[in-house]
Amino acid sequence: MWVYQKKLEYPVRVSGPNPKLAKVIITQYGGPDGELSASLRYLNQRYSMPTDKAKGLLTDIGTEEMAHMEIVATIFYKLTRGVSPEQMQAAGLGGHYAQHNHALFWSDPNGVPWIASYVQATGDPITDLTEDMAAEQKARSTYEHLIQLSDDPCVTDVLRFLREREVVHFQRFGEALNDVQNYLSCKKVF
Amino acid sequence: MHSNEYHLTPNYPYAPNLPGHPNKQSYPGGSMPPLQLAHAYVPWQHMGNIFSPAEGLARGTIFPELLSPYSVPKRGESNG
Ligand SMILES: [Fe+2]
Numbered sequence: 512m513w514v515y516q517k518k519l520e521y522p523v524r525v526s527g528p529n530p531k532l533a534k535v536i537i538t539q540y541g542g543p544d545g546e547l548s549a550s551l552r553y554l555n556q557r558y559s560m561p562t563d564k565a566k567g568l569l570t571d572i573g574t575e576e577m578a579h580m581e582i583v584a585t586i587f588y589k590l591t592r593g594v595s596p597e598q599m600q601a602a603g604l605g606g607h608y609a610q611h612n613h614a615l616f617w618s619d620p621n622g623v624p625w626i627a628s629y630v631q632a633t634g635d636p637i638t639d640l641t642e643d644m645a646a647e648q649k650a651r652s653t654y655e656h657l658i659q660l661s662d663d664p665c666v667t668d669v670l671r672f673l674r675e676r677e678v679v680h681f682q683r684f685g686e687a688l689n690d691v692q693n694y695l696s697c698k699k700v701f
Numbered sequence: 702m703h704s705n706e707y708h709l710t711p712n713y714p715y716a717p718n719l720p721g722h723p724n725k726q727s728y729p730g731g732s733m734p735p736l737q738l739a740h741a742y743v744p745w746q747h748m749g750n751i752f753s754p755a756e757g758l759a760r761g762t763i764f765p766e767l768l769s770p771y772s773v774p775k776r777g778e779s780n781g
Binding site: 521525541641644654655658659671672673676678679681682684685686688 | 742765
C-alpha cells in the first residue's frame with residue numbers, strides 16, 4: 512500500500528501560461544521515456560527480483576517516479592491553465608484540446624497515447640535491471656532536451672531537479688545490478 | 702587487457718568517488734568477485750559528506766559526489 516502526502520516532492524512554480532512549453536513537457540507524462548513508463552516498469556518488475564533489497568529498491572524508485580509524474584502533471588496543468596482554445600490551437604495543442612479540454616492525458620507531444628509496450632518485464636533480473644539503467648539515461652536525456660527547449664526559468668528549475676534524480680536512480684540501479692550478479696554467481700557455486 | 706591482470710586485482714578498485722578515504726574497501730564486506738567480461742558494473746558509493754536537507758532538495762541529491770548539473774550546450778555545438 513501507499514501513504515499519500517498532500518504535497519509535491521518538489522514545488523512547481525511557472526512564470527505564466529505557456530502552452531508551447533506544455534506541449535513538449537507532456538512527453539515526460541505519457542511519452543515512451545516518461546514518468547508513467549518509469550513508475551509502472553519498476554513497480555511491476557519488482558515481483559520477479561531475486562533479493563529483498565532489489566525488490567525494495569524497485570518499490571522505492573517506482574514510488575518516487577509516481578511523485579515525478581505528479582510534478583510533470585502539475586507543470587502541464589499550470590502552463591495551460593486559463594489558456595483559450597485558440598491559443599491551445601496556435602501552440603499545437605488543438606488536438607489535445609479537442610479530445611481532453613484542459614484535462615491531463617498520457618500522450619507524447621505528437622498526441623501518441625501511452626502504450627504498455629514502452630516497458631518490459633522479462634523475469635530475468637539482470638536483463639530487467641539493465642533496462643532500468645537504460646530507462647534512467649533515456650529520461651535524463653529527455654530532461655536535457657526539455658531544459659534546452661524551456662524558456663521559463665521556473666520550469667527549468669524543476670526540470671533540473673527531475674534530471675538529477677535520474678542520475679541518482681542510475682547509480683542505485685547499477686549498485687542493485689552489482690548485487691544481483693553477485694547473488695546469482697554465489698548461488699551457482701553452492 | 703590480459704586476462705591475468707584480473708586475478709592480480711580480484712576486488713573492485715577502490716571507490717573513485719571518495720578522495721578522503723583512499724583505503725576504504727569498495728565492496729561492503731571487502732571481497733567482491735572478479736570483474737567478468739560481458740557484465741556491467743557501477744562503482745559502489747560510500748556514505749560520506751552530505752548536503753543539508755534544504756540544499757539536497759534544491760540540488761536533487763544529498764550526495765555531493767552524485768551531483769552532475771547539466772549545462773546547456775552553446776548554439777551550434779553538438780551534444781552527441
Ligand atoms: Fe528515475
